[in-house]
Amino acid sequence: MDLRSGFCPWPSDDERKSEVTVLGFEIIVGKSPSVERVTGLTDMDWVIVARLVGEGPPVGDLVNRVVNTTSVVRLQSKQYTPAIGLLGFGNCGKYIFLLNRIPTRKCQDSQRRQLMAAVVEPKKIIIDTDPGIDDAMAIFVALRSPEVEVIGLTTIYGNVYTTLATRNALHLLEVAGRTDIPVAEGSHVTITKGTKLRIADFVHGADGLGNQNFPPPVGKPVEQSAAAFLVEQATLYPGKVTVVALGPLTNIALAIQLDPAFTKNIGQIVVLGGAFAVNGNVNPAAEANIFGDPDAADIVFTSGADVLAVGINVTHQVVMTDGDRDRLASSNGKFSQYLCKILDLYFSYHHDAYCTKGVYLHDPTALLAAVNPSLITYTEGVVRVQTIGITRGLTFGEVTEWSDKPSVKVAVTVDAPAVLKLVMERLMDS
Numbered sequence: 001m002d003l004r005s006g007f008c009p010w011p012s013d014d015e016r017k018s019e020v021t022v023l024g025f026e027i028i029v030g031k032s033p034s035v036e037r038v039t040g041l042t043d044m045d046w047v048i049v050a051r052l053v054g055e056g057p058p059v060g061d062l063v064n065r066v067v068n069t070t071s072v073v074r075l076q077s078k079q080y081t082p083a084i085g086l087l088g089f090g091n092c093g094k095y096i097f098l099l100n101r102i103p104t105r106k107c108q109d110s111q112r113r114q115l116m117a118a119v120v121e122p123k124k125i126i127i128d129t130d131p132g133i134d135d136a137m138a139i140f141v142a143l144r145s146p147e148v149e150v151i152g153l154t155t156i157y158g159n160v161y162t163t164l165a166t167r168n169a170l171h172l173l174e175v176a177g178r179t180d181i182p183v184a185e186g187s188h189v190t191i192t193k194g195t196k197l198r199i200a201d202f203v204h205g206a207d208g209l210g211n212q213n214f215p216p217p218v219g220k221p222v223e224q225s226a227a228a229f230l231v232e233q234a235t236l237y238p239g240k241v242t243v244v245a246l247g248p249l250t251n252i253a254l255a256i257q258l259d260p261a262f263t264k265n266i267g268q269i270v271v272l273g274g275a276f277a278v279n280g281n282v283n284p285a286a287e288a289n290i291f292g293d294p295d296a297a298d299i300v301f302t303s304g305a306d307v308l309a310v311g312i313n314v315t316h317q318v319v320m321t322d323g324d325r326d327r328l329a330s331s332n333g334k335f336s337q338y339l340c341k342i343l344d345l346y347f348s349y350h351h352d353a354y355c356t357k358g359v360y361l362h363d364p365t366a367l368l369a370a371v372n373p374s375l376i377t378y379t380e381g382v383v384r385v386q387t388i389g390i391t392r393g394l395t396f397g398e399v400t401e402w403s404d405k406p407s408v409k410v411a412v413t414v415d416a417p418a419v420l421k422l423v424m425e426r427l428m429d430s
């Protein structure tokens, strides 16, 4: 069978001559564990298909489904090293197809662009979370994001105490039908063990999930502590795991203390926290997650790990309105229906506290910054955290006396409409 005819116009001989030699034309079908890291593209390269390996649907059928289901993805050349070989893969039902070879740099054909599948291996993420209504939203968005693979949840106090955070994390995974994802329970106290916890049950309800009092989960957390789980996964997949920290940073700081190699092994730590050049939301100085454990936050920010902080200067730009909630309620998505039950309290808190007709999407914004970094822009500099006094929890950025400390990234702008659109789409289509 001539696979070329099943896909798209093959580049003309002239086009090919002007480029590298076209090596071949194959489809490789397999389940995701067999997918290898792909290399070798520039952002002007387009993908054509390769050799059929293993069991899969008939090639013709697969081709049609690929054409119909892949989205247009622009490659980012910096993610790849110059090499020849497998170039990418995408999802096709339960199968993964690998796309091989470079046709032309001059490819303008829209159909060929459609074949350009998501060429990036899903990013492994661990969500450190204190669910939490907007944590629930972020977890559900993550589970609906093909760009990432959630390999674990770790729990922390913040919106609720840690025991309840663990219970809620297990519950949310059961709602999602994803009990295959492990939950590791985190610290019950701050890293100095001496600080009284600030629990935001007035925002999220006594149960953390809008006072719905869901039945207890069936599942149990794994035996490991959150810090041990973080260290283990970072060691297992060096450079490949992103931690999305949606609560106080105690577990992350404990992982740093537990294993000196953690800061090198972890891919990135995306922190929801800080108030950069704006007032805090606990008090004028401090943002809630940093205030929850300022000593831990200072350890994380000065650790040398690749840290991206997404503060309330950014998340306050992303608002879900009453009208958006109505749209969620009118969709049949499993996650949107669930969330509409728990969102009442969150909306009424925002209405009372901020006089807004809508809610800030803190946790989903930080999550999506990890899923798709192009949604934000950032600056880099040294960040320290005030750990004492009335400005406890204050995040300072880029002060020269601290320039001997490693830099971190601090988000400064966000494409708020794009974040909201992704949140809505992924929750409604669930």
Ligand SMILES: [Ca+2]
Binding pocket: 129, 130, 131, 132, 134, 135, 158, 159, 246, 247, 363
């Ligand atoms: Ca949170």
